[in-house]
Amino acid sequence: MNNLLRYLFLRETSTKLPLVNVVKLEGVIAPSRGVRGPQARRLISLDRVEPWLVQAFMPALKTFRPAAVAISLNSPGGSATQSELIYGRIRALAKKTKTPVYTFAEDVAASGAYWLLLAGDEVYANKTSLVGSIGVINATFGAVEAIKRLGIERRVYTAGKYKDLLDPFRPVRKDEEEQLQDVLADTHDSFKEAVREARGNKIAGVSEAELWSGRIWTGRQATLLGLTDGVARLEDKMREKVGDNVRFVHCSEPLRGGLADALGLSGNWGGFMGRQPDIYSVTSSVSEALLDEVQYRSMMARYGL
Template identity: 50%
Template sequence: MNRLSRIWSLGRHHTSPVVNVVKLQGIISPSDGVRGPAASRLLNLDRAEKWLTKAFDKRLSPVAVALCINSPGGAPGQTEQLFRFIRSLAERSPNIPVFSFIEDVAASGGYWLACAGDKIYGLETSLVGSIGVIAPSFGAVELIKKLGIERRVHTAGEAKAMLDPFRPEQPAEVERLEELLQGLHSSFKGAILDRRRATLDQNSPDLFSGRAWTGQQGLQLGLIDGIQDMHTFMREKFGPHTRFMLCSERRSTGLAALLGGRMLLGGGGIEAAAYASAAGFAKALADEATARTMLARYGL
């Protein structure tokens, strides 16, 4: 390539539209007390604030911000904080449109985050929706009796030991819990309606039931605006030379992430592949355990 061609190529590259990309992935939860690789699988405002601020930085001249979402939900408070922060940035930058792209799942709080986008797109195989609140627990009254354990709880305030799993459920306490859940569900529905009222099929009796839907079903219900992936959509909208700048940190994967970043394998081949497969399986089990713990704890 001669000098003039290089200059022309650099100039064209420089003027190519830029889409700033933020990956919002993982269980939505505060990371207090969580360290190492497990912390990188949690999503909260403390982690994402710098990513989102960079994505909306006007000095980078983005033509759009793309939120790539892969989350089953989590803590209601963290979800609302993230949603409000994204919307505040978007409102201060009205010339930068925000698009949400659902990858595997945007359920419950993950779908609430997706609604921070001006438009939402997913894949046919994505899972979307699950607009509901859950508060799972357990009862171990008979177990501690068999073990000969006496439960002792002292409180100042009659509701401080509400729904203690080591004593029988009280109807009045269950009623108070249901009031809390209805209040959280109302806030969740309100946020969704505020952003999606014009597109949602509000005649569907199951829309706010907590059910999850495929991307195709979500499109019919108005939960998403189309079936599309980020790269194809953005290049169709802004041109084939559109570039993508990742503003969030890359998630660690594989054996290095599982073992806290220490690389133990020196070579490749069958042995390395076997280790990688085992690590992937172990990571999947760890992710599942973390997901169940966090959803049981927070329930959105």
């Protein structure tokens, strides 16, 4: 249906004017299987965004073959695995279709989102965008004293020494910390490899120690260091690249849903099927939506957004 509407709207000009297919990625990078409603809209995963990418690079109608694909990113990062998968899918589609890719950072493209930013043949940011954070993090908590005060006895039975790795209700063992640090270091190495492959000898003016430290830079600083290719807005840069008469075709879903979606009801509402949601499902979904809002704002607040 979307392709048909685009065809009807642009049928007189699509064969004459250059098209740029735009994909907007916003939210935390994390797996999204089984997640519904507003929670799903806040996640960037391969499952969720692959249909948009395929539509952007390989539209059903030949008249919508793009002159370029532009990807706009606004994310504090998240899953290293999902970042690697999406990066790989973008590069594979670009190679298969021989379509140039341009990536743009909005407010923030940090950590795993910077990994995604590297998927562009050319990489851009706004002057005040936050870019970088080339590092890996694993955050947990410890409640050893709290569980003692509550008089709770923790009972965990395992087959395998590390099946209860970093259990928050007991003291951390030295060998556990070392094992986790090895995993983080290896993941960090994969991130570094992606940066070296994408930016090569463009990076200058920053030491290795600082580059891999996990710190962030503004878009203007990132350009001076070679982490990005320049400071630019998506629309302006694409007009410069393909012409002032460019037409933009958005291939991703709207970032905000309707009222039912905002309340966390969209995944459970069955009115069109002649059934009503049970009160437990509605209450549970609304609670999940509120908790998701708190978690999302906490993640974005990490970068002062």
